[in-house]
Amino acid sequence: MNVPDIVFDPRRLAVLRSYQVLDTLPESGFDDIVQLAAHICATPVALVSLVDGDRQWFKARTGFDGSETDLTRSVCAHSLASPDLLVIPDLALDPRTNANPLVAGEPRIRFYAGAPLVTDDGVALGSLCVIDQVPRPGGLTGQQQTMLRLLARQVMSQLELRRALVERDAILLDKQSAEALEKVTASLYTSLFDAIDAxxxxxxxxxxxxxxxxxxxxxxNPAFAMQTGLHDARGKWMRDLHPGHEQHWFDLYGKVARTGESIRFENPARELGDRWYEVHAFPIITSGGSRKVGILFNDISDRKEIELARRETERVQELVNGELSHRMKNMFAMVQAIATQTLRSVPDKVPVEAFTSRIHALSKAHDVLLHQDWTAAPIGDILKAVLGSLERIDRFELAGDKVILGARATLTVALLLHELTTNAIKYGSLSNDTGSVAVSWRLAGAGDGVELVLNWRESGGPAIGPPTRRGFGSRLIQTGLVGSGGVDLDYDAAGLRAEFRAPLVQVQLS
Incomplete structure (x- = not known):
């Protein structure tokens, strides 16, 4: 893919690097913007992309893996020369992008819309873009285009504020630059403070x-009153405005003033309406040498309320799961005890032991489901729980994709694994000290025809043959993953080879 010449312009690259933002940690101000852009434009992906001389790096991203790509994968590079939004309804049909590896290969993106991030001097740094995996012949609606432009300007405001604060921190380290610091501060007042939402x-x-x-x-700044509820606060003392304001606020800001060290923290302010704030407090040294404190803050009460509600939900769910687990274990123990008492007169203990062992396998499967809120369970967790309860887990080689099983399929697969393992212990590769079992699983097919395929391969055991009689265990194995068959058994001399197949939709919904 051809990279536009503007990408390599020395002046553009110098301006980009002057922001000192490349390879920095995520920041909520930028993260919130991409979440908003994706929501407004109804796309799975949104990025704040900065185009460097050899890569594009993402200051914020949602729905996209990786923090950067090389320039051959950059659609945003084409937005640098665009005076306004760059909208490509179908990337696979556009000659600028149809050879892009992200278009021709995974994740096969098809739609792109990017608002350029342009400085006041007209230098393009990158773009705020939204991406979809399906073409959009109609592009974005007029309202979506307007909002994407506004959000791109907000990104630039964040970048300008960030650069100003970085410059301020650098100046603070040099005592001889106090006069320059005041000029930067004054510039911040006029160019940034009135524009920022914080x-x-x-x-x-x-x-x-x-x-x-x-x-x-x-x-x-103008946003101060909206964030705090304190009006006409300039020139006033906090104790006069709110005598009961918590002491920890005074202690924290006092520490910044005394030590000259910046701090970031989250704290509640009960006197300001039970609000929570995310705060960056930093020292400001005036020309007279006195220390003041600059405070940049955001009201995060809604986020904290959601976090507290989530923690409470998780706490209640944990209590419920614990009680369910306790009751289920008691129930399984009672079933085993009743079975033992009822069948103690049966002379052949083998089927009795097989029955109680199957009950134990079901108990293990229920434990896994309880950890997943009783809705579904990863197949790898089920394998480890059931196999590990019967034999040392290091005798099994487990490998496969991340696949979630429905509650019913979890119990069926647990019983299937139990029968295969007990047979291997009695007659197959686990009947000696050197044999092993390889268990793998994968997804095969496409669309509505996707299947879960589970393979069982024994090796290192004695030569085996098909069972001479068809008992309950053999019939259970023949029912497969969800009780509907799809079983291929090969009693090879080297060990049992078994393949089980079932439609993924049945496995996950059952």
Whole structure:
């Protein structure tokens, strides 16, 4: 794929690197924007993509694996020369992108819309883009286009604010640059503070006997009142506005003023309406040498409420699962006890032991389901639980895709594995100390015809043949993964070879 010449423009690359954002950690301000873009445009993927000289790097992403790609995979590189939105309804039909490995191969993206990220000087750094895996002949709606442009401008505001704060922190390290710091701060007031949604203020601390007891608001931005509910706060002391404001706020800001070290934290403010805040507090040294504290913050109360609700739900679910597990184990123990008492007069103990062993296998399967809220279970977890309860797990070689089984299929597969393992212990490769079993599973087919295929391969055991009589265990094996057959058994001299197949939809819904 041809890469546009603008990508390699030295001035463009120098401006991009001046933001000092490449290879930095994720930040919620950018992460929130891509989530919003994907939601508004109804796409599975949204990216904040910055195009460097040899790669495109994602400051924020949703629905896309990996933090960067090489330029041959970059559609965003083409947006750099676009004065407005770049919309490609079908990437497979556009000569600029049809050879792109992400289009021609996995994940086979087909639709792209990108709003260029352009500085005030007209330099394009990358794009805020949305991507889909199906073509969109109609592109985006007018409203979606407008919102994508607005969100791209918000990305640039975040980048400008970030660069300004990085520059400010660098200046703070040099005591001889105090005058330059004031100029940067003044520039921030006029160019950024009025535009950002985050609350910002500069405070002056008040100490008594070395303890922080109050602070005064020297500067506040327009978003400050919306974020805090404090109106006309400039020039006022916090204790006058809210006498009951928690002491931990004063202690934290006082520490920043005393030590000159920045801090990031999340804290509740009960006096401000039970709100939670995400805060970045940093020192500001004035020309007179006094220390003030700059505070950039966001109200994260909604996020905290969701987190608390999730934790409570998880706590309740854990209690319910624990009680269910306890009751299920008691029930299985009672069934085994009743069976033992009822069948103790039976002279042949082999079927009695087989019955109780099957009950134990079902118990293990129920344990796995309880850990998954009783809805479904990964096949790998089922294998480890059932096989490990009968024989050392290191005698099995397990390999396969991540496949989730429905609750009913979980129990059926558990019984199937139990029968195969007990047979291997009695007659097959696990009847000695050197044999082993390879168990693998995979998905085969496409579309509605996808099947789960489970293979059982024994080796290192004695030569075996088909069973001479057809008991319950043999009949159970013949029922397969979901009780509908799909079984191929080969009693090879080297060991049993078995393949079980079932439609994936039955395995997951059963």
């Amino acid at each position: 609350g910002f203020c500069i405070i002056e601390m008040k100490f008594e006997d070395g303890a922080a007891v109050d602070y005064r608001f020297d500067e506040v």
